[in-house]
Amino acid sequence: MTVKHPNFTGLCSSPTISTSMTMAQDRVTRKWEIFQGRNRFYCGGRFMTAPKAGVFLLTVFLITGTSTVFFIFDCKYLAENVTIAIPIIGVFLFVFTMSSLLRTSLSDPGIIPRATSEEAAYVEKQIEVTNSANSPTYRPPPRTKEVLVKGQTIKLKYCFTCKLFRPPRASHCSICDNCVDRFDHHCPWVGNCVGRRNYRFFYMFIVSLAFLAVFIFACAVAHLILITRDGKFFEAVKESPASAVVAVICFFSVWSILGLAGFHTYLTTSNQTTNEDIKGSFTSKRGQDSFNPYSQGNVCLNCFHILCGPIAPSLIDRRGIVTNSYRSELSQPITLEPNMPLGNYGLKAQTGPVHITTNTADLSGIYRQATESTGMYSPLRRHIYLAQQIIPSKNCANPKIIPSRAPLVPPYNMHQRPTMVQGTNMIKNSNSMPQLKGICLEDYYEYELSQYYNPYDSKIVVYHKPHRQPPPPNVDEDQFSRPYTPQEKRYNSSTFGYKEMETRRVRDKPGKQQPRPRSSCVYENVDVTSEDIDTYRNVKPVRFDGKPHVRIEGYPKAEFSQMYVQSSFD
Amino acid sequence: MSNHYNNGGRAGETEQMAQPQYLKVFIPRDYTDGTIVRFQRSFPQELEGRLEKQTFESTINRLNEIFEEAEKASCSAYCEGCFACVTAYLIYLCKETRYEKKLRKVSKFIAEQNERVFEPRGLKLTDPSSRGLRVLEISCFDRPPNA
Numbered sequence: 001m002t003v004k005h006p007n008f009t010g011l012c013s014s015p016t017i018s019t020s021m022t023m024a025q026d027r028v029t030r031k032w033e034i035f036q037g038r039n040r041f042y043c044g045g046r047f048m049t050a051p052k053a054g055v056f057l058l059t060v061f062l063i064t065g066t067s068t069v070f071f072i073f074d075c076k077y078l079a080e081n082v083t084i085a086i087p088i089i090g091v092f093l094f095v096f097t098m099s100s101l102l103r104t105s106l107s108d109p110g111i112i113p114r115a116t117s118e119e120a121a122y123v124e125k126q127i128e129v130t131n132s133a134n135s136p137t138y139r140p141p142p143r144t145k146e147v148l149v150k151g152q153t154i155k156l157k158y159c160f161t162c163k164l165f166r167p168p169r170a171s172h173c174s175i176c177d178n179c180v181d182r183f184d185h186h187c188p189w190v191g192n193c194v195g196r197r198n199y200r201f202f203y204m205f206i207v208s209l210a211f212l213a214v215f216i217f218a219c220a221v222a223h224l225i226l227i228t229r230d231g232k233f234f235e236a237v238k239e240s241p242a243s244a245v246v247a248v249i250c251f252f253s254v255w256s257i258l259g260l261a262g263f264h265t266y267l268t269t270s271n272q273t274t275n276e277d278i279k280g281s282f283t284s285k286r287g288q289d290s291f292n293p294y295s296q297g298n299v300c301l302n303c304f305h306i307l308c309g310p311i312a313p314s315l316i317d318r319r320g321i322v323t324n325s326y327r328s329e330l331s332q333p334i335t336l337e338p339n340m341p342l343g344n345y346g347l348k349a350q351t352g353p354v355h356i357t358t359n360t361a362d363l364s365g366i367y368r369q370a371t372e373s374t375g376m377y378s379p380l381r382r383h384i385y386l387a388q389q390i391i392p393s394k395n396c397a398n399p400k401i402i403p404s405r406a407p408l409v410p411p412y413n414m415h416q417r418p419t420m421v422q423g424t425n426m427i428k429n430s431n432s433m434p435q436l437k438g439i440c441l442e443d444y445y446e447y448e449l450s451q452y453y454n455p456y457d458s459k460i461v462v463y464h465k466p467h468r469q470p471p472p473p474n475v476d477e478d479q480f481s482r483p484y485t486p487q488e489k490r491y492n493s494s495t496f497g498y499k500e501m502e503t504r505r506v507r508d509k510p511g512k513q514q515p516r517p518r519s520s521c522v523y524e525n526v527d528v529t530s531e532d533i534d535t536y537r538n539v540k541p542v543r544f545d546g547k548p549h550v551r552i553e554g555y556p557k558a559e560f561s562q563m564y565v566q567s568s569f570d
Numbered sequence: 571m572s573n574h575y576n577n578g579g580r581a582g583e584t585e586q587m588a589q590p591q592y593l594k595v596f597i598p599r600d601y602t603d604g605t606i607v608r609f610q611r612s613f614p615q616e617l618e619g620r621l622e623k624q625t626f627e628s629t630i631n632r633l634n635e636i637f638e639e640a641e642k643a644s645c646s647a648y649c650e651g652c653f654a655c656v657t658a659y660l661i662y663l664c665k666e667t668r669y670e671k672k673l674r675k676v677s678k679f680i681a682e683q684n685e686r687v688f689e690p691r692g693l694k695l696t697d698p699s700s701r702g703l704r705v706l707e708i709s710c711f712d713r714p715p716n717a
Contacts, residue, residue, distance in 0.1 A: 099658045113702035122596050147601045154601070164704055165598075168605055182605065204655070294604055296643075305643050308651030312641075313670045315702040 032318040036114055036330070037178040045318035047106035049191045050176050056105055056191025063101070063209070066249050067094045070216050073242040074223045081226065086219060093212040100205035101190065108314040109195030110181035112162065112170060116329040120163035127158075150293035169294065171275055181312075184267075185274040194274075197314065200307045203264055210254070210261045217250035271295040271302040597630070597706040607637040609698075609706045620691055620710065629683055629695075633706070636679060640672030673699055 032045030039048045049056065067090070075087040115123070127143050143158035145165050156165045159172050162179045166172070171183035173193045182196035194202045220243045228236040237244045267277060271294050276282060282292040296302050320326075595616045600608040611630050613623050650668060654661050680695050688695055688708075696707040 096658060103659060112704065115704065116701070118594050119596055119701070119705060119707075122594065149601050149604060156601075167599065167704075168601055200655075201659075301643075304648055308648045308655065309643050310641055310647050310651070310669050311667055313667065313673060315699070317700075 029322040030318065031316070031320045031322055031326070034322060034327075034330070035316065035318070037111065038176050039111075039178070041318065042106075048108060048318065049105055050186065050188075050193065052175075052188075053105075053191040055188040059101070059189045059191075060098075062249070062253075063094075063097060063212075066216065066246055067212070069242050070220065070246050073240060074216075074219055074246065077223055077227070077240075078219060082222070090212075090215060090219070093208060093215055097205060097208040097212050100201050100208055103201040104187075104194070104198045104205050105191045107192075107198050107201070108316060108318070109193040110183075110197040110312065111176075111193075111195075111314075111316050112164070112167070112179040112181055113316050114161075114179075114330075115163040118329070123158075123163070123165070152291065152293040154293070169273060169276070182273060183275055197312060200311075203268060203307065206257060206261045206264060210257045213250045213254040213257055217247055217254060220244075220247040220250065268306050269299045269302050271306065593710040595708045595710065597708070599704065606641045607698075607703050608634045614708075616710070617693075617708065621688075621693060625687055629687070630706075632679065633676065636672055636676050640669045 030045050032041040032048070035041070038051045040051060040053070041048050071087065071090065075090060078086045143165075145156040145158070146153055147156055147168070148154075149168055154168050156168065158164070159166050159179050161172060161177065164179070166179055167181060169182045170179050172179045173183065173186050175186050176193055178193070180193050180195035182199070184194040184199055184202075186193045187202070190202065190205070192198070223240065223243045224233070224236050224247065227239055267274065271292060272282060276292075296305055593616065595614045597609050597614065600610040602608075609630055611627055611634075613626055617626065647668060677697050677699065680697050684695050692711045694709045694711065696709065698704070698706050701707055
């Protein structure tokens with residue numbers, strides 16, 4: 001029989017003094033410090049709990065508090081007047097309950113360590129998943145493997161977090177972010193998962209707590225009855241209020257604890273976990289002949305096996321020392337660089353103003369967005385997103401959809417029109433603006449908005465043609481139906497600022513805006529005063545001096561469309 | 571592309587990642603008899619020609635036997651469990667569990683097998699305890715990982 005020599009000097013010491021012999025050396029990293037789940041470790045990795053252990057402290061406080069009050073007030077009387085055995089039994093029950101609780105809460109429930117990167121790669125190779133829906137956000141269907149366990153077909157699920165096929169009866173706890181073997185449930189009262197390794201402690205805890213609660217309740221009530229003289233119960237309560245308090249607490253808690261103890265006794269005798277019971281994995285209600293393949297067949301054998309069977313050691317090796325090879329084995333996810341470098345997008349750098357051709361009908365509809373090279377719209381360094389596709393505006397003569405090469409950076413919503421922050425509704429609903437699919441325009445224009453002057457703010461709103469769905473990206477050019485806009489109705493650089501828009505007059509009630517049918521015209525609110533209009537009209541003209549000025553006379557200016565200068569993508 | 575975002579502190583890790591990798595064969599668990607620890611006895615393709623089937627099977631069988639001993643619900647196991655329960659599990663501060671003893675036996679067996687059988691053939695068994703008893707890892711040293 002091998003005897004372990006416990007290192008009491010090292011117990012509960014800080015990790016900086018992990019071994020007494022190596023105090024002069026550098027601090028060693030233990031495996032618990034780089035553990036990938038969400039558990040919390042104490043005393044140098046010896047004890048572990050779930051991430052949020054607040055309710056566990058409440059449990060400890062309740063049990064300890066009630067028992068202490070009981071010992072102080074009731075035991076004194078009962079030991080003298082009834083028998084000395086009562087406090088002894090009480091102490092024994094209390095100690096047993098607390099030790100079971102601490103063992104349940106602070107031990108490893110049977111966590112299955114995550115697969116190493118090579119294992120994960122091997123498993124991936126074994127499973128060929130043909131993913132037909134090639135969408136970046138589509139997750140492949142959960143992979144399952146069917147095994148025969150004692151004649152019963154059991155499906156093993158693949159855990160995406162831990163990158164392994166879960167053994168039968170294992171389950172992934174989302175709170176602790178671990179796969180736990182023979183997962184029963186995550187108990188917040190105990191502050192830990194209940195699994196294969198600590199199920200017996202949990203069972204012992206609730207059974208002994210049930211006994212303790214009943215015992216304390218009985219003793220407290222006995223105490224109160226014994227000091228009742230002449231049938232005046234309330235006098236007795238006044239004499240010993242603590243007993244009454246203790247009795248009330250125990251009364252309310254005993255029902256739930258007894259119920260839980262009974263339920264777990266049933267589970268133990270049928271060798272099921274709470275998880276399996278809830279899911280109904282082995283009930284005969286399913287119609288098929290499903291039996292529990294893990295059961296020993298006999299009630300007693302099941303009990304014995306669960307409560308007194310061999311206890312597996314902890315597989316996560318919390319106190320082991322981290323070596324370089326261990327570190328390299330860990331399957332860490334590849335961290336994506338958050339800031340995309342401002343690379344060369346294959347476009348020629350243009351500095352200064354760009355001369356716009358007036359005849360924009362010749363534009364083949366290839367657009368590029370502004371880069372830092374234009375000088376006009378120096379992009380925010382943190383938000384230079386490239387669109388995956390740039391779908392040209394509805395009104396241009398020869399629209400082509402050009403895929404760009406840049407990756408999409410989340411968060412993005414591919415099916416949402418680019419939205420603007422306040423004050424630029426015209427762009428939001430505009431059909432003249434190319435729809436930059438996948439671009440996060442909010443960020444893109446963010447820095448600009450303070451300099452925008454928007455005459456349409458709450459006075460005149462421009463409504464344009466109703467929005468149509470952009471054409472599908474992989475469409476053949478010949479079949480592409482171009483929306484035809486007659487020359488006089490086109491909004492392009494040649495017409496910006498000069499075209500007279502058809503205006504209609506409406507009257508808006510103060511505070512209420514009438515619903516506008518969508519059409520390509522300006523709705524002028526007749527309540528606008530002339531001085532308002534003058535304010536709008538007297539805007540400084542635009543200059544190409546590198547600063548983003550915009551002249552708004554009701555329409556987006558030509559400079560705006562600087563962004564959409566024709567260029568070739570190569 | 572990401573070079574200039576790679577801080578100096580992380581250079582060490584990337585070096586470690588670039589360690590020479592070997593072909594690794596993983597032998598999964600066999601669940602036909604429940605949740606006890608057993609490894610599959612089917613001979614993996616990648617080891618053909620490098621290891622005899624007999625040797626492989628005998629190793630796996632012996633390993634499975636040791637695990638079965640560890641998990642067997644025998645009388646002595648129950649007695650030990652009851653005794654530990656009675657002492658409020660404080661006995662485990664002094665004595666190690668039966669399972670742990672068997673795991674030590676497994677480690678010893680694997681080390682011995684490596685020395686005698688596997689290393690002369692350029693292979694190496696990894697202790698399944700260090701892989702969380704999920705797989706049995708066999709590394710082939712003279713083959714690149716993608717062979």
